[in-house]
Amino acid sequence: MKTIVISGTSKGIGKELALYYIANNYQVVGLARSKASIEHSNYFHLVCDIAIESEIVSAIKQIKKIYKTIDVLINNAALANMNHMLTTPYDSLKKVTEVNFFGTYILSREVAKQMIKQKRGRIINFTSISAALHLETQSVYAATKAAIESLTKTSAKELGPFNITVNAIGPTPMDMGLIKGIPDQWLENVVNMQTIKRHGKLKDITHTLDFLISDDADFITGQVIYLGGIS
Numbered sequence: 001m002k003t004i005v006i007s008g009t010s011k012g013i014g015k016e017l018a019l020y021y022i023a024n025n026y027q028v029v030g031l032a033r034s035k036a037s038i039e040h041s042n043y044f045h046l047v048c049d050i051a052i053e054s055e056i057v058s059a060i061k062q063i064k065k066i067y068k069t070i071d072v073l074i075n076n077a078a079l080a081n082m083n084h085m086l087t088t089p090y091d092s093l094k095k096v097t098e099v100n101f102f103g104t105y106i107l108s109r110e111v112a113k114q115m116i117k118q119k120r121g122r123i124i125n126f127t128s129i130s131a132a133l134h135l136e137t138q139s140v141y142a143a144t145k146a147a148i149e150s151l152t153k154t155s156a157k158e159l160g161p162f163n164i165t166v167n168a169i170g171p172t173p174m175d176m177g178l179i180k181g182i183p184d185q186w187l188e189n190v191v192n193m194q195t196i197k198r199h200g201k202l203k204d205i206t207h208t209l210d211f212l213i214s215d216d217a218d219f220i221t222g223q224v225i226y227l228g229g230i231s
Helices: 012-023 053-067 090-118 129-133 139-162 184-193 202-213
Strands: 003-007 027-032 043-047 072-075 121-126 164-170 224-226
Touching: 003 012, 003 053, 003 090, 012 027, 012 202, 027 053, 043 053, 053 090, 072 090, 090 121, 090 139, 090 164, 121 139, 121 202, 129 139, 129 164, 129 184, 139 164, 139 224, 164 202
Parallel strands: 003 027, 003 072, 027 043, 072 121, 121 164, 164 224
Antiparallel strands: none
16 A cells, blocks of 8 residues: 655545545645544544644655655645735735745655655645746735746756656645635636636646656656646
């Protein structure tokens, strides 16, 4: 049974991905700031704030001790921020950057150390179409996702010699997770910028993840896939 680590599994897309991979016979390790919201023999939960380096390092040590290998890492956890750059306080800038970028970076770094020992692994980061579309009121969020895209491409080169692939997917708006509370008209404007003009579905993400995780994708790395297309 392969071990997959997913950040942000307390709710939204992260929780749905955890349930999906449990059903597909993976040992799922979920990381979140809150307690477990899933009970299953193939699910192990660690309370971990990915904005705090020491908590990530401790969590990965526990995972390695229990499961020995980490086959897949999905960096899903993120904070949204919808605000004009002129009215974004420093605390918001710092918090969103710490979770979205620093968390992804440090978690990838610690997991990669284990994957290098294994000489294999898959890392998949979550970006957003906000980064590609340069959406207004998304300056902080989009900037952190752009940083993740750069990290994806650079770390793919650094980790490629160890048979580790690193890719990123950028979902379109979905009716769960971060977009709750965002005005409908704003969301529709975003959907209309896509090549395929509809909201995303969980299967759009899982189909893409399944391919990138598979053995057949061992020649694909450093790529950013925007679901729905960017027109």
